[in-house]
Amino acid sequence: MSDATSGGPYTLVMLPPRAPATEEWAERLERELPGLRVLRPLLPQDVARALREADAAYGALPEDLLPHAVRLRWLQVPQAGPPPGFYYPALIEHPVRVTNMRDTYTDHVATHTLALVLALARGLPRYMRDQQAVRWEPDWDPDSVVPLAESRALVVGVGAVGAEVGRLLDAFGTEVEGIDPRRTGEVTGFTRIHPADRLDARLPLADFVVLTVPHTPHTEGLVNAARLARMKPTACLVNIGRGPTVRLDALVRALDAGQLRGAALDVFETEPLPADHPLWRRPDVLITPHVAGAGPHAEERRFAVLRENARRFMAGEPLIHVVDKAEWH
Structure with missing residues (x-):
């Protein structure tokens, strides 16, 4: 037609x-x-x-x-x-x-995503705050960093951006798995792609959970309290997809309870993120104002x-x- x-x-x-x-x-x-x-x-x-x-x-x-x-x-x-x-x-x-x-914007968004992952892996959110406070406090604890070559990432949404994120992470030696309702077969950089109904089973195994999914009736509130509780307490959450996929109140509670190592977010349920939101002040959170596509x-x-x-x-x-x-x- x-x-x-x-x-x-x-x-x-x-x-x-x-x-x-x-x-x-x-x-x-x-x-x-x-x-x-x-x-x-x-x-x-x-x-x-x-x-x-x-x-x-x-x-x-x-x-x-x-x-x-x-x-x-x-x-x-x-x-x-x-x-x-x-x-x-x-x-x-x-x-x-x-x-x-x-x-x-695939290249720009994927590069921004990798920057967020690297920042969390090396503890940069804390050091950025130390710089603003003119504070010299090096942390030599081996557990203060996440070695990418010994880590597993779960990329939720293996479209153009998700596929490129997986390829970049693979170059750092990270084992990359994907979750996608439509994509099957081999994707460069990924060890395997799982269907959407395997999300809950794969979450507990990931050191980094990277969300690239669009906002749809099925992805709204995808990452809620129950799914955050399934993640490792040493895991990091990165969202560069769409804000409504992550319930921010649940994320704050999970961080407060020590259920996550940290989070990096470029998109939010409410944009701009309100000035009084507790995520702004957390040393384990990195915020960028919906600019992953800039370039x-x-x-x-x-x-x-x-x-x-x-x-x-x-x-x-x-x-x-x-x-x-x-x-x-």
């Missing part, structure tokens, strides 16, 4: 709010894809009017504007995993096909996905990075 009807021209709406880097995209798309008209409305009434003409759209489509999207057949999400609430019931039921930006060429890569999907849409070819709307990913 084609993603667009034959003929044209086609109309794509750039929905507000728009990042400054995307302002030139409209001209580039129209120049590189003859037959495509790109609208950039700002006022609500103009957005509604543009949507009534639109075959496609880029951005977030609020529920109150969805009834105006009478012709809409393709919606490009600006992120790999949009914020909670993006996939509301009416959008899921709507016939529009949705694509996302998955795999766009060069990000905007050009996102434009490349949008352009390729626009080309495919106009040609009636299958789109890339199609989302299962019911699964939010």
